[in-house]
Amino acid sequence: MAGTIWIPGAERITPSAPGGNITSNAPPRVVWHTTEADPGTSAVWSSMIRVLKNKSAEPQVLYDPLTDRLGQFMPLDVGGRALRNDGSTLTNRVGQVCIQIEVIGRAAKPFTSYWKPGKNYRAFMAAVRSWGIKDVWPAGPPPRFIADPPHNEPESPRSRTIWLNRGGHYGHSHIPGNNHGDPGGISTTALFAAASTTPKELFTVGQYENLMQQIKNEGAATRQEVRRQAIWSLRYGVQTEDERARADKAFDDAIEAGKTLAEAIAAVAAVMRPIDADLEYRARRNG
Ligand SMILES: [Zn+2]
Numbered sequence: 001m002a003g004t005i006w007i008p009g010a011e012r013i014t015p016s017a018p019g020g021n022i023t024s025n026a027p028p029r030v031v032w033h034t035t036e037a038d039p040g041t042s043a044v045w046s047s048m049i050r051v052l053k054n055k056s057a058e059p060q061v062l063y064d065p066l067t068d069r070l071g072q073f074m075p076l077d078v079g080g081r082a083l084r085n086d087g088s089t090l091t092n093r094v095g096q097v098c099i100q101i102e103v104i105g106r107a108a109k110p111f112t113s114y115w116k117p118g119k120n121y122r123a124f125m126a127a128v129r130s131w132g133i134k135d136v137w138p139a140g141p142p143p144r145f146i147a148d149p150p151h152n153e154p155e156s157p158r159s160r161t162i163w164l165n166r167g168g169h170y171g172h173s174h175i176p177g178n179n180h181g182d183p184g185g186i187s188t189t190a191l192f193a194a195a196s197t198t199p200k201e202l203f204t205v206g207q208y209e210n211l212m213q214q215i216k217n218e219g220a221a222t223r224q225e226v227r228r229q230a231i232w233s234l235r236y237g238v239q240t241e242d243e244r245a246r247a248d249k250a251f252d253d254a255i256e257a258g259k260t261l262a263e264a265i266a267a268v269a270a271v272m273r274p275i276d277a278d279l280e281y282r283a284r285r286n287g
Helices: 042-054 119-130 160-165 188-193 205-217 223-233 241-256 261-285
Strands: 029-034 061-064 069-072 098-103 168-171
Touching (some): 042 069, 241 261
Parallel strands (some): 029 168
């Protein structure tokens, strides 16, 4: 499966050297890091680029979780340089792709507790998913970072078997042959929720951005939020997970079929009407 190589909208940053060739057939994966600096300014952005280049430890992707600024040092299909080798294993080159992202933040203060992900974050996640990388953490969620040894809680197993054989998302704190504890206890739920629903095939980043723009123009920050508000605005009592899933699906199907937001809300209303009628019926019967 060939995926996105340059993320649409990412700033190109010149690396200290090109990335390494990948020959691994292991499943594709992502590794999350934090740079151990506070995000939010262009000064820290430039300083992180300098630090990573001076150490020759560039990932493919640099991200500021407060400004949604996204940069790319090298194509996604070559090896980055932010991991140490594990004996003779070239850790940075394990997986058909091994996409490393350095988030400007601190392991002790998980960035998902204060971040403001936007369209660049969603473009990053769309690129990740274009390689067939699932929303899973094979070694578990990243452990919480604590100042005192052993630093990670619970202690990361850094399993070689898991790392060499399973695709998905990892933290630097999960990787064998490495001793860093980043990115800390970030919320894996928040991470995937902010990426919105998995884009379907033929649903391009460009189309997705148009949708986000449309939704933004109509007054809310994300599709999920609009969907929630749209369903809420119908004032029908969504009672069960199944009903909620049907309403969500009606909304998503309409958006993905190119309908307008108003039409998508109408589609949700059509799904909700029988539920509403049933609620009224039951309410009357209960007196
Ligand atoms: Zn790291």
